[in-house]
Amino acid sequence: MVLDTVMQTLHVLVGALWVGSVVFVAGAVLPSAVEGALDAAPLESIADRLVYLSRGASVVMLLTGGHLAGTGYTVASLTGTWRGHLVLAMLALWLVLTALVEIGRSRLVDGLREKRVRTPAEETATIFRAAAVVGVLLLVDAGLLASGFVLY
Template sequence: MLVDTAVTVLHVLTGALWVGSVVFVAGAILPAAVGGSLDAAPLESMSRTLVVGSRGASVVMFLTGGHLAGTRYTVETLTGTGRGHLVLAMLALWLVLAALVEVGNGRLTDGLQEKRVRAPARDALGVFRAAAVVGVLLLVDAGLLATGAAFY
């Protein structure tokens, strides 16, 4: 019971920090870069930090989510109940979020290496906004699971 509680807390905190960082990049960092308020070097450093954090969060979410799914669900409950469907939706959203962060970071860093800022930030902004939306959907999904509001 204590292990499951600790794993749940780690899972939720990691997810919240990951989504929060993506939303911050999409809502504050990249718009500032598009507006010319950031130089290439700090933006490159922030981008590198985000992608390392995103990859680390992906691993933590995979391990903790796998533990939670393995101890709380069977194949039948994952595929045959509302809560199980929410867990599977969370897995799909997690994969999409990780992919969008990687794609957005790739678009951003390609231009930053040439010491350009505005165009790469503009190219990455749409991808990071999509990632932010996916992240918010992940948090909504988690909230539905946490409250037990899922349909059985």
């Protein structure tokens, strides 16, 4: 019981930090770069930190989420109940968020290495906005699971 509580708390905290970081980059950092307020070096540093956070969060989410799913669900309950579907949707959203952050960072850094800032920031903004939307959907999914609203 205590282990499950620790795992759930860690899962939610890391997920919220991860999503918050992506939303911050999409909503504050990239618009500032498009406006010319950031140089290439700081923007590349931010992108690198985001991807390292994303990779670390992905591992933590996999381990904690795997533990929670393994102790709280069976294959039948994952595939045959609304709560199980929410868990599977969370897994799919997690994979999409990870992929979008990796792709966005790669494309952004490629442009920054050419000593350009505004164009790569503008070109990757859509990818990071999509990642932010996926992240918010993850938090909504987690809220539905945590609320107990969806029982069957």
